[in-house]
Amino acid sequence: MKKLFDPTPIQPDKILGAIRIVLGLLTVYHGLEVFQSELINEYATWAPFQGSYGKLMVYVGKSSELLAGLLLTAGAFTRVGALFLIGALGYITFFVGQGHFWYEDQHPFMFVLLGVIYLFYGPGAWSVDRGLAKKN
Numbered sequence: 001m002k003k004l005f006d007p008t009p010i011q012p013d014k015i016l017g018a019i020r021i022v023l024g025l026l027t028v029y030h031g032l033e034v035f036q037s038e039l040i041n042e043y044a045t046w047a048p049f050q051g052s053y054g055k056l057m058v059y060v061g062k063s064s065e066l067l068a069g070l071l072l073t074a075g076a077f078t079r080v081g082a083l084f085l086i087g088a089l090g091y092i093t094f095f096v097g098q099g100h101f102w103y104e105d106q107h108p109f110m111f112v113l114l115g116v117i118y119l120f121y122g123p124g125a126w127s128v129d130r131g132l133a134k135k136n
Contacts, residue, residue, distance in 0.1 A: 016117075016124025017075070023114050024073030027085060031066025034059060048096045064088040068115075075127020078118055085115035 003010060033039050040062070044055040064084045071081025089111040093101055101109035123129045 013125040016121060017126040018124075019114070020072055020075060020078070020118060020124055021126070023085075023111070023118075024069045024071070024081075027065055027069030027111065028073060029069070031062055031064075031069050034062035034066055046096065061088050061091065072118065075123035075129050078123035078127060078129050082115040082119040086112050086119065089115065 009015075040055065040058050043049060043058045049055070049057055065088050068081045068084035068088060071077050072085065089108040092108040093099060093105045093112060097105035097108065099105065
């Protein structure tokens with residue numbers, strides 16, 4: 001009970017690492033839509049993707065999600081993966097959605113916020129980044 005009210009973190013590296021892995025896997029799941037041409041064609045009909053580069057934008061966005069998810073899951077180049085996540089899901093929140101992150105666009109905006117955490121805090125435990133840093 002005492003730890004519940006203690007302001008010091010409880011195993012922050014392990015918690016950051018565990019959440020990073022789950023976040024990465026969820027992002028990979030969304031990014032795998034890049035291989036579903038029917039779904040890509042449906043997204044390309046949405047108003048923000050109308051125009052000559054609409055379908056390309058959908059492919060770039062889904063590829064960015066997939067790359068971000070793979071990097072975050074492995075904890076490899078975590079900050080780069082976080083930037084891809086922030087960019088892709090920020091675009092979804094503010095340009096594809098209405099930017100109503102307090103109501104309608106909460107889901108993609110939560111990914112943006114988690115990306116910001118990993119951009120500034122790093123990967124936590126169980127990461128390729130940490131393993132490479134120890135070797136150097």
